[in-house]
Amino acid sequence: MQVEVTVNGQAHVLEVADNTLLVELLRENLGLTGTHVGCDTSQCGACTVHMDGRSVKACTVLAAQAQGAEVVTIEGIGSADALHPMQEAFRDCHALQCGFCTPGMIMSAIDLVSRNPGIDNAGVRAGLEGNICRCTGYHNIVRAVIQAAQNM
Amino acid sequence: MYPFNYHRPQSADDALALFKAAEDGIYLAGGQTLLPTMKQRLAAPTDLIDLCNVPDLRGIELETQAVSVGALTLHSEVAGHEGIRSALPVLSSLAGEIGDSQVRNRGTLGGSVANSDPAADYPAAIVGLGATIHTMDRSIEGDDFFKDLFETALNPGELITRICFPVPERAAYQKFPNPASRYAIVGVLVADFSGEIRVGVTGAGPCAFRASGIEQVLNADLSPESIDAVEVPESGFNNDLHASAIYRAHLVKVMAKRAVADLLN
Ligand SMILES: Cc1cc2nc3c(=O)[nH]c(=O)nc-3n(C[C@H](O)[C@H](O)[C@H](O)COP(=O)(O)OP(=O)(O)OC[C@H]3O[C@@H](n4cnc5c(N)ncnc54)[C@H](O)[C@@H]3O)c2cc1C
Ligand code: FES
Ligand code: FES
Numbered sequence: 001m002q003v004e005v006t007v008n009g010q011a012h013v014l015e016v017a018d019n020t021l022l023v024e025l026l027r028e029n030l031g032l033t034g035t036h037v038g039c040d041t042s043q044c045g046a047c048t049v050h051m052d053g054r055s056v057k058a059c060t061v062l063a064a065q066a067q068g069a070e071v072v073t074i075e076g077i078g079s080a081d082a083l084h085p086m087q088e089a090f091r092d093c094h095a096l097q098c099g100f101c102t103p104g105m106i107m108s109a110i111d112l113v114s115r116n117p118g119i120d121n122a123g124v125r126a127g128l129e130g131n132i133c134r135c136t137g138y139h140n141i142v143r144a145v146i147q148a149a150q151n152m
Numbered sequence: 153m154y155p156f157n158y159h160r161p162q163s164a165d166d167a168l169a170l171f172k173a174a175e176d177g178i179y180l181a182g183g184q185t186l187l188p189t190m191k192q193r194l195a196a197p198t199d200l201i202d203l204c205n206v207p208d209l210r211g212i213e214l215e216t217q218a219v220s221v222g223a224l225t226l227h228s229e230v231a232g233h234e235g236i237r238s239a240l241p242v243l244s245s246l247a248g249e250i251g252d253s254q255v256r257n258r259g260t261l262g263g264s265v266a267n268s269d270p271a272a273d274y275p276a277a278i279v280g281l282g283a284t285i286h287t288m289d290r291s292i293e294g295d296d297f298f299k300d301l302f303e304t305a306l307n308p309g310e311l312i313t314r315i316c317f318p319v320p321e322r323a324a325y326q327k328f329p330n331p332a333s334r335y336a337i338v339g340v341l342v343a344d345f346s347g348e349i350r351v352g353v354t355g356a357g358p359c360a361f362r363a364s365g366i367e368q369v370l371n372a373d374l375s376p377e378s379i380d381a382v383e384v385p386e387s388g389f390n391n392d393l394h395a396s397a398i399y400r401a402h403l404v405k406v407m408a409k410r411a412v413a414d415l416l417n
Contacts, residue, residue, distance in 0.1 A: 018158035042188045054257040130252025
Protein backbone atom coordinates (compact mmCIF):
# COMPACT_ATOMS: atom_id res chain seq x y z
CA MET A 1 0.00 0.00 0.00
CA GLN A 2 0.96 3.65 -0.40
CA VAL A 3 1.55 5.94 2.56
CA GLU A 4 1.92 9.70 2.30
CA VAL A 5 3.62 11.06 5.37
CA THR A 6 5.64 14.13 6.27
CA VAL A 7 8.68 13.34 8.39
CA ASN A 8 10.76 16.14 9.89
CA GLY A 9 9.21 18.58 7.45
CA GLN A 10 9.88 16.50 4.33
CA ALA A 11 6.97 14.93 2.43
CA HIS A 12 7.31 11.27 1.39
CA VAL A 13 5.21 8.87 -0.62
CA LEU A 14 6.22 5.35 0.31
CA GLU A 15 5.19 1.90 -0.81
CA VAL A 16 4.98 -0.36 2.26
CA ALA A 17 3.45 -3.69 3.23
CA ASP A 18 0.15 -3.46 5.16
CA ASN A 19 1.75 -4.82 8.32
CA THR A 20 4.56 -2.23 8.44
CA LEU A 21 4.92 -0.41 11.74
CA LEU A 22 5.60 3.32 11.84
CA VAL A 23 8.92 2.63 13.56
CA GLU A 24 9.91 0.30 10.70
CA LEU A 25 8.98 2.92 8.13
CA LEU A 26 11.18 5.45 9.94
CA ARG A 27 14.17 3.20 10.54
CA GLU A 28 14.14 0.97 7.49
CA ASN A 29 12.52 2.95 4.70
CA LEU A 30 13.87 6.35 5.71
CA GLY A 31 17.06 5.31 7.54
CA LEU A 32 16.13 7.41 10.59
CA THR A 33 17.66 5.09 13.16
CA GLY A 34 17.58 7.60 16.02
CA THR A 35 14.15 6.22 16.94
CA HIS A 36 14.94 3.05 18.90
CA VAL A 37 13.07 -0.19 19.47
CA GLY A 38 13.50 -1.35 23.05
CA CYS A 39 10.66 -3.68 23.90
CA ASP A 40 8.47 -3.71 20.78
CA THR A 41 5.53 -4.32 23.15
CA SER A 42 4.42 -0.74 24.00
CA GLN A 43 6.09 -0.62 27.38
CA CYS A 44 9.40 1.23 27.18
CA GLY A 45 8.87 4.38 25.10
CA ALA A 46 12.26 4.16 23.33
CA CYS A 47 10.38 4.45 20.03
CA THR A 48 8.55 7.68 20.97
CA VAL A 49 8.03 10.20 18.14
CA HIS A 50 5.58 13.05 17.63
CA MET A 51 2.64 12.41 15.34
CA ASP A 52 0.52 15.47 14.59
CA GLY A 53 2.03 17.11 17.64
CA ARG A 54 1.44 14.33 20.17
CA SER A 55 3.96 11.83 21.53
CA VAL A 56 3.21 8.25 20.44
CA LYS A 57 4.96 4.91 20.60
CA ALA A 58 5.99 4.26 16.98
CA CYS A 59 6.15 0.50 17.61
CA THR A 60 2.40 0.58 18.32
CA VAL A 61 1.26 2.60 15.31
CA LEU A 62 0.93 1.13 11.84
CA ALA A 63 2.64 3.00 9.02
CA ALA A 64 -0.82 3.05 7.43
CA GLN A 65 -2.19 4.92 10.46
CA ALA A 66 0.33 7.69 9.79
CA GLN A 67 -1.29 8.42 6.42
CA GLY A 68 -1.37 12.20 6.02
CA ALA A 69 0.34 12.80 9.36
CA GLU A 70 3.20 15.08 10.33
CA VAL A 71 5.80 13.02 12.13
CA VAL A 72 8.79 14.45 13.98
CA THR A 73 11.65 12.23 15.15
CA ILE A 74 14.74 12.91 17.25
CA GLU A 75 16.55 13.79 14.00
CA GLY A 76 14.07 16.60 13.39
CA ILE A 77 14.35 18.68 16.56
CA GLY A 78 17.85 20.15 16.35
CA SER A 79 21.23 19.78 14.72
CA ALA A 80 24.74 19.04 15.97
CA ASP A 81 25.48 22.77 15.87
CA ALA A 82 22.19 23.90 17.29
CA LEU A 83 20.86 21.38 19.79
CA HIS A 84 17.27 21.61 20.98
CA PRO A 85 17.11 23.06 24.54
CA MET A 86 15.99 19.61 25.74
CA GLN A 87 19.07 17.98 24.18
CA GLU A 88 21.26 20.70 25.64
CA ALA A 89 19.77 20.09 29.10
CA PHE A 90 20.27 16.32 28.84
CA ARG A 91 23.93 16.97 28.02
CA ASP A 92 24.40 19.52 30.82
CA CYS A 93 22.73 17.35 33.45
CA HIS A 94 24.36 14.08 32.42
CA ALA A 95 20.88 12.69 31.82
CA LEU A 96 22.07 9.68 29.87
CA GLN A 97 24.28 6.72 30.53
CA CYS A 98 24.11 4.19 27.66
CA GLY A 99 21.84 6.56 25.72
CA PHE A 100 19.44 3.92 24.47
CA CYS A 101 16.29 5.42 26.00
CA THR A 102 17.41 9.00 25.33
CA PRO A 103 15.72 9.74 21.96
CA GLY A 104 12.38 8.53 23.36
CA MET A 105 12.88 10.39 26.64
CA ILE A 106 13.66 13.60 24.79
CA MET A 107 10.67 13.32 22.45
CA SER A 108 8.31 12.61 25.37
CA ALA A 109 9.84 15.37 27.45
CA ILE A 110 9.47 17.97 24.68
CA ASP A 111 5.77 17.14 24.30
CA LEU A 112 5.31 17.18 28.08
CA VAL A 113 7.02 20.53 28.65
CA SER A 114 5.38 22.25 25.70
CA ARG A 115 1.97 21.32 27.12
CA ASN A 116 2.90 22.03 30.75
CA PRO A 117 5.18 25.04 31.05
CA GLY A 118 6.31 25.46 34.64
CA ILE A 119 6.00 21.73 35.32
CA ASP A 120 7.46 20.46 38.63
CA ASN A 121 9.40 17.30 39.57
CA ALA A 122 6.31 15.22 40.34
CA GLY A 123 4.72 16.30 37.06
CA VAL A 124 7.81 15.24 35.13
CA ARG A 125 7.89 11.85 36.83
CA ALA A 126 4.20 11.25 36.09
CA GLY A 127 4.53 12.60 32.56
CA LEU A 128 7.41 10.26 31.72
CA GLU A 129 5.70 7.13 33.01
CA GLY A 130 5.68 5.73 29.47
CA ASN A 131 9.47 5.89 29.18
CA ILE A 132 11.73 3.40 30.86
CA CYS A 133 15.47 3.89 31.39
CA ARG A 134 17.24 0.55 31.74
CA CYS A 135 20.23 2.37 33.25
CA THR A 136 17.77 3.81 35.80
CA GLY A 137 19.18 7.32 35.47
CA TYR A 138 15.86 8.93 36.30
CA HIS A 139 17.15 11.49 38.77
CA ASN A 140 19.25 13.33 36.19
CA ILE A 141 16.61 12.91 33.50
CA VAL A 142 14.09 14.72 35.70
CA ARG A 143 16.67 17.41 36.46
CA ALA A 144 17.32 17.89 32.75
CA VAL A 145 13.63 18.20 31.90
CA ILE A 146 13.10 20.80 34.62
CA GLN A 147 16.13 22.74 33.39
CA ALA A 148 14.93 22.59 29.78
CA ALA A 149 11.47 23.72 30.84
CA GLN A 150 13.07 26.99 31.95
CA ASN A 151 14.71 27.50 28.53
CA MET A 152 11.97 26.36 26.19
CA MET B 153 4.38 -8.26 12.83
CA TYR B 154 2.78 -11.10 10.87
CA PRO B 155 0.96 -10.28 7.59
CA PHE B 156 -2.64 -9.05 7.46
CA ASN B 157 -4.74 -6.88 5.17
CA TYR B 158 -5.31 -3.26 6.14
CA HIS B 159 -8.51 -1.40 5.14
CA ARG B 160 -9.55 2.20 5.65
CA PRO B 161 -13.32 2.46 4.98
CA GLN B 162 -14.98 5.86 4.60
CA SER B 163 -18.31 4.95 6.21
CA ALA B 164 -19.74 2.74 8.92
CA ASP B 165 -21.61 0.70 6.33
CA ASP B 166 -18.40 0.04 4.41
CA ALA B 167 -16.68 -0.92 7.65
CA LEU B 168 -19.38 -3.46 8.39
CA ALA B 169 -19.27 -4.83 4.82
CA LEU B 170 -15.50 -5.28 5.10
CA PHE B 171 -15.96 -6.97 8.45
CA LYS B 172 -18.47 -9.41 6.99
CA ALA B 173 -16.36 -10.13 3.91
CA ALA B 174 -13.18 -10.83 5.88
CA GLU B 175 -12.21 -14.29 7.01
CA ASP B 176 -11.35 -13.00 10.50
CA GLY B 177 -11.81 -9.24 10.50
CA ILE B 178 -11.36 -6.85 13.41
CA TYR B 179 -11.85 -3.10 13.83
CA LEU B 180 -8.81 -0.95 14.56
CA ALA B 181 -9.18 2.24 16.60
CA GLY B 182 -6.08 3.44 18.49
CA GLY B 183 -4.40 0.06 18.26
CA GLN B 184 -3.04 0.34 21.81
CA THR B 185 -4.57 -2.99 22.75
CA LEU B 186 -4.98 -4.67 19.39
CA LEU B 187 -1.43 -4.20 18.05
CA PRO B 188 0.36 -5.46 21.21
CA THR B 189 -2.10 -8.37 21.36
CA MET B 190 -1.29 -9.29 17.76
CA LYS B 191 2.45 -9.03 18.37
CA GLN B 192 2.06 -11.50 21.22
CA ARG B 193 -0.03 -13.74 18.94
CA LEU B 194 -2.93 -13.62 21.36
CA ALA B 195 -4.95 -12.59 18.30
CA ALA B 196 -4.19 -13.16 14.63
CA PRO B 197 -6.92 -11.46 12.58
CA THR B 198 -6.64 -11.60 8.78
CA ASP B 199 -8.04 -8.10 8.20
CA LEU B 200 -7.70 -4.86 10.15
CA ILE B 201 -10.47 -2.38 9.45
CA ASP B 202 -9.28 1.05 10.53
CA LEU B 203 -12.13 3.26 11.79
CA CYS B 204 -10.16 6.53 11.51
CA ASN B 205 -12.10 7.88 8.52
CA VAL B 206 -15.56 6.69 9.57
CA PRO B 207 -17.59 9.88 10.14
CA ASP B 208 -19.53 10.72 13.31
CA LEU B 209 -17.31 8.76 15.69
CA ARG B 210 -15.60 11.84 17.11
CA GLY B 211 -16.48 14.85 19.13
CA ILE B 212 -17.53 15.69 22.67
CA GLU B 213 -20.98 17.13 23.31
CA LEU B 214 -22.10 18.63 26.58
CA GLU B 215 -25.83 18.14 27.13
CA THR B 216 -27.89 19.42 30.05
CA GLN B 217 -27.51 16.37 32.24
CA ALA B 218 -25.08 14.26 30.22
CA VAL B 219 -21.76 14.20 28.41
CA SER B 220 -21.71 12.43 25.06
CA VAL B 221 -18.33 11.27 23.78
CA GLY B 222 -17.56 9.87 20.31
CA ALA B 223 -16.05 6.38 20.20
CA LEU B 224 -12.81 7.54 18.57
CA THR B 225 -12.14 10.22 21.19
CA LEU B 226 -8.64 9.85 22.63
CA HIS B 227 -8.04 9.35 26.34
CA SER B 228 -5.90 12.50 26.25
CA GLU B 229 -8.78 14.47 24.69
CA VAL B 230 -11.16 13.40 27.46
CA ALA B 231 -8.51 14.15 30.09
CA GLY B 232 -7.82 17.62 28.72
CA HIS B 233 -11.31 18.73 27.65
CA GLU B 234 -12.31 21.86 29.59
CA GLY B 235 -16.04 21.13 29.26
CA ILE B 236 -15.73 17.60 30.66
CA ARG B 237 -13.41 18.87 33.39
CA SER B 238 -16.12 21.16 34.66
CA ALA B 239 -19.25 19.09 33.91
CA LEU B 240 -17.95 15.60 34.76
CA PRO B 241 -14.49 15.93 36.33
CA VAL B 242 -14.45 12.29 37.42
CA LEU B 243 -14.30 11.23 33.76
CA SER B 244 -11.41 13.49 32.83
CA SER B 245 -9.38 12.45 35.86
CA LEU B 246 -10.10 8.76 35.17
CA ALA B 247 -8.98 9.17 31.55
CA GLY B 248 -5.86 11.03 32.68
CA GLU B 249 -4.82 8.05 34.81
CA ILE B 250 -4.96 5.51 31.98
CA GLY B 251 -1.56 4.03 31.12
CA ASP B 252 0.94 6.70 30.11
CA SER B 253 0.83 9.80 27.95
CA GLN B 254 1.76 8.02 24.71
CA VAL B 255 -0.99 5.43 25.28
CA ARG B 256 -3.48 8.21 26.08
CA ASN B 257 -2.49 9.96 22.83
CA ARG B 258 -3.63 6.97 20.73
CA GLY B 259 -6.07 4.92 22.82
CA THR B 260 -9.78 5.60 22.38
CA LEU B 261 -12.91 5.40 24.52
CA GLY B 262 -14.67 3.00 22.10
CA GLY B 263 -11.66 0.69 21.91
CA SER B 264 -11.33 0.49 25.66
CA VAL B 265 -15.02 -0.21 26.23
CA ALA B 266 -15.39 -2.69 23.33
CA ASN B 267 -12.39 -4.59 24.56
CA SER B 268 -13.73 -5.14 28.12
CA ASP B 269 -10.34 -5.77 29.62
CA PRO B 270 -11.03 -6.74 33.26
CA ALA B 271 -8.41 -4.19 34.39
CA ALA B 272 -9.44 -1.27 32.16
CA ASP B 273 -10.54 1.99 33.78
CA TYR B 274 -13.42 3.24 31.59
CA PRO B 275 -15.67 0.24 32.38
CA ALA B 276 -15.88 1.49 36.00
CA ALA B 277 -17.38 4.71 34.63
CA ILE B 278 -19.73 2.87 32.28
CA VAL B 279 -21.36 0.94 35.12
CA GLY B 280 -20.74 3.47 37.89
CA LEU B 281 -22.34 6.35 36.00
CA GLY B 282 -24.91 4.19 34.20
CA ALA B 283 -23.72 5.25 30.74
CA THR B 284 -25.50 4.36 27.52
CA ILE B 285 -23.48 2.78 24.72
CA HIS B 286 -24.74 3.78 21.29
CA THR B 287 -23.96 1.53 18.35
CA MET B 288 -24.91 1.82 14.69
CA ASP B 289 -28.25 0.15 15.31
CA ARG B 290 -29.19 0.37 18.99
CA SER B 291 -28.47 1.68 22.49
CA ILE B 292 -27.19 -0.58 25.24
CA GLU B 293 -27.46 0.28 28.93
CA GLY B 294 -24.17 0.25 30.83
CA ASP B 295 -25.59 -2.26 33.31
CA ASP B 296 -26.14 -4.77 30.49
CA PHE B 297 -22.97 -4.16 28.51
CA PHE B 298 -20.12 -6.14 30.13
CA LYS B 299 -20.73 -9.88 30.02
CA ASP B 300 -17.48 -11.61 30.94
CA LEU B 301 -13.70 -11.56 30.45
CA PHE B 302 -13.23 -9.62 27.17
CA GLU B 303 -16.92 -10.24 26.40
CA THR B 304 -19.57 -7.59 25.85
CA ALA B 305 -23.13 -7.34 24.60
CA LEU B 306 -21.83 -6.25 21.16
CA ASN B 307 -22.69 -8.52 18.26
CA PRO B 308 -19.94 -9.45 15.81
CA GLY B 309 -19.22 -6.39 13.66
CA GLU B 310 -21.35 -4.06 15.80
CA LEU B 311 -19.70 -0.66 15.96
CA ILE B 312 -19.79 1.63 19.01
CA THR B 313 -20.48 5.17 17.79
CA ARG B 314 -20.86 7.22 20.99
CA ILE B 315 -21.14 6.82 24.70
CA CYS B 316 -23.38 9.01 26.77
CA PHE B 317 -22.50 9.55 30.45
CA PRO B 318 -25.19 10.96 32.79
CA VAL B 319 -23.85 13.71 35.04
CA PRO B 320 -24.20 12.97 38.78
CA GLU B 321 -24.25 15.58 41.51
CA ARG B 322 -20.78 14.40 42.53
CA ALA B 323 -18.56 11.41 41.90
CA ALA B 324 -15.06 10.08 42.55
CA TYR B 325 -12.84 7.33 41.15
CA GLN B 326 -10.04 5.64 43.03
CA LYS B 327 -7.80 2.99 41.58
CA PHE B 328 -5.01 0.85 42.88
CA PRO B 329 -2.81 0.77 39.80
CA ASN B 330 -0.48 -1.99 38.79
CA PRO B 331 2.84 -0.19 39.22
CA ALA B 332 4.18 -1.44 35.87
CA SER B 333 1.23 -0.97 33.50
CA ARG B 334 -1.01 1.39 35.51
CA TYR B 335 -3.98 -0.84 34.65
CA ALA B 336 -6.33 -1.08 37.63
CA ILE B 337 -5.73 -3.98 40.01
CA VAL B 338 -8.96 -2.64 41.47
CA GLY B 339 -10.72 0.61 40.60
CA VAL B 340 -13.95 1.89 42.18
CA LEU B 341 -16.15 4.74 40.98
CA VAL B 342 -18.77 6.08 43.38
CA ALA B 343 -21.43 8.44 42.03
CA ASP B 344 -24.12 10.35 43.88
CA PHE B 345 -27.20 11.01 41.73
CA SER B 346 -29.04 13.32 44.14
CA GLY B 347 -29.12 10.75 46.90
CA GLU B 348 -29.10 7.62 44.76
CA ILE B 349 -25.65 6.05 44.97
CA ARG B 350 -24.06 3.93 42.24
CA VAL B 351 -20.81 2.03 42.70
CA GLY B 352 -18.91 0.68 39.69
CA VAL B 353 -15.99 -1.72 40.17
CA THR B 354 -13.28 -2.68 37.67
CA GLY B 355 -10.23 -4.93 38.01
CA ALA B 356 -11.71 -7.22 40.65
CA GLY B 357 -13.81 -9.62 38.59
CA PRO B 358 -13.82 -10.91 35.00
CA CYS B 359 -15.55 -7.70 33.92
CA ALA B 360 -16.82 -4.47 35.47
CA PHE B 361 -19.85 -4.70 37.76
CA ARG B 362 -21.90 -2.74 40.27
CA ALA B 363 -21.20 -3.41 43.95
CA SER B 364 -24.79 -3.63 45.15
CA GLY B 365 -23.85 -4.41 48.77
CA ILE B 366 -21.79 -1.23 49.00
CA GLU B 367 -24.50 0.76 47.20
CA GLN B 368 -27.02 -0.38 49.79
CA VAL B 369 -25.07 0.80 52.82
CA LEU B 370 -24.07 4.05 51.11
CA ASN B 371 -27.69 4.76 50.25
CA ALA B 372 -28.45 4.54 53.98
CA ASP B 373 -25.34 6.40 55.16
CA LEU B 374 -22.94 8.05 52.73
CA SER B 375 -19.70 7.72 54.71
CA PRO B 376 -16.46 5.76 54.28
CA GLU B 377 -17.01 4.02 57.63
CA SER B 378 -20.34 2.53 56.62
CA ILE B 379 -18.46 0.38 54.06
CA ASP B 380 -16.71 -1.46 56.92
CA ALA B 381 -19.88 -3.42 57.56
CA VAL B 382 -20.11 -4.77 53.99
CA GLU B 383 -18.89 -8.27 53.15
CA VAL B 384 -17.29 -8.41 49.71
CA PRO B 385 -17.00 -12.12 48.85
CA GLU B 386 -13.92 -12.98 46.76
CA SER B 387 -15.57 -15.87 44.96
CA GLY B 388 -15.29 -15.42 41.19
CA PHE B 389 -12.72 -12.63 41.53
CA ASN B 390 -9.51 -12.60 39.49
CA ASN B 391 -6.62 -14.47 41.03
CA ASP B 392 -3.34 -13.88 39.23
CA LEU B 393 0.29 -12.93 39.72
CA HIS B 394 -0.71 -9.32 40.34
CA ALA B 395 -3.09 -9.98 43.22
CA SER B 396 -5.05 -12.81 44.84
CA ALA B 397 -8.84 -12.84 44.81
CA ILE B 398 -8.92 -12.22 48.58
CA TYR B 399 -6.64 -9.21 48.22
CA ARG B 400 -8.81 -7.83 45.42
CA ALA B 401 -11.93 -8.23 47.57
CA HIS B 402 -10.13 -6.28 50.29
CA LEU B 403 -9.10 -3.59 47.79
CA VAL B 404 -12.69 -3.12 46.61
CA LYS B 405 -13.60 -1.88 50.09
CA VAL B 406 -10.46 0.20 50.48
CA MET B 407 -10.88 1.91 47.09
CA ALA B 408 -14.61 2.43 47.73
CA LYS B 409 -13.84 4.08 51.06
CA ARG B 410 -11.26 6.34 49.45
CA ALA B 411 -13.67 7.24 46.67
CA VAL B 412 -16.43 8.13 49.18
CA ALA B 413 -13.96 10.22 51.20
CA ASP B 414 -12.98 12.01 47.98
CA LEU B 415 -16.56 12.54 46.96
CA LEU B 416 -17.48 14.06 50.33
CA ASN B 417 -14.53 16.44 50.13
C1 LIG C 1 1.39 0.24 28.05
C2 LIG C 1 -0.12 0.29 28.10
C3 LIG C 1 -0.74 0.63 29.28
C4 LIG C 1 -2.13 0.69 29.35
N1 LIG C 1 -2.70 1.02 30.55
C5 LIG C 1 -4.05 1.09 30.64
C6 LIG C 1 -4.68 1.49 31.87
O1 LIG C 1 -4.03 1.80 32.87
N2 LIG C 1 -6.03 1.51 31.89
C7 LIG C 1 -6.79 1.20 30.81
O2 LIG C 1 -8.00 1.25 30.89
N3 LIG C 1 -6.23 0.86 29.64
C8 LIG C 1 -4.87 0.79 29.52
N4 LIG C 1 -4.32 0.46 28.32
C9 LIG C 1 -5.19 0.14 27.18
C10 LIG C 1 -5.56 1.41 26.41
O3 LIG C 1 -6.44 2.19 27.18
C11 LIG C 1 -6.21 1.11 25.06
O4 LIG C 1 -6.19 2.29 24.34
C12 LIG C 1 -7.64 0.64 25.05
O5 LIG C 1 -7.84 -0.45 25.86
C13 LIG C 1 -8.07 0.22 23.64
O6 LIG C 1 -8.34 1.33 22.86
P1 LIG C 1 -7.80 1.46 21.39
O7 LIG C 1 -8.45 2.63 20.81
O8 LIG C 1 -6.33 1.44 21.40
O9 LIG C 1 -8.40 0.15 20.70
P2 LIG C 1 -7.81 -0.92 19.71
O10 LIG C 1 -6.60 -1.55 20.30
O11 LIG C 1 -7.69 -0.35 18.36
O12 LIG C 1 -9.02 -1.96 19.71
C14 LIG C 1 -9.33 -2.73 20.86
C15 LIG C 1 -10.55 -3.60 20.57
O13 LIG C 1 -11.73 -2.82 20.48
C16 LIG C 1 -12.38 -2.99 19.22
N5 LIG C 1 -12.94 -1.68 18.85
C17 LIG C 1 -12.25 -0.51 18.79
N6 LIG C 1 -13.09 0.52 18.54
C18 LIG C 1 -14.34 -0.02 18.42
C19 LIG C 1 -15.63 0.54 18.17
N7 LIG C 1 -15.81 1.86 18.00
N8 LIG C 1 -16.69 -0.30 18.11
C20 LIG C 1 -16.52 -1.65 18.30
N9 LIG C 1 -15.33 -2.22 18.56
C21 LIG C 1 -14.25 -1.42 18.62
C22 LIG C 1 -11.31 -3.50 18.30
O14 LIG C 1 -11.85 -4.26 17.25
C23 LIG C 1 -10.47 -4.35 19.24
O15 LIG C 1 -11.04 -5.60 19.42
C24 LIG C 1 -2.92 0.38 28.22
C25 LIG C 1 -2.30 0.06 27.00
C26 LIG C 1 -0.91 0.00 26.93
C27 LIG C 1 -0.26 -0.35 25.64
S1 FES D 1 9.83 -0.13 21.55
FE1 FES D 1 7.96 0.93 21.46
S2 FES D 1 7.40 1.06 23.53
FE2 FES D 1 9.24 -0.13 23.64
S1 FES E 1 20.48 5.76 29.54
FE1 FES E 1 20.62 3.63 29.28
S2 FES E 1 18.53 3.10 29.08
FE2 FES E 1 18.41 5.10 29.73
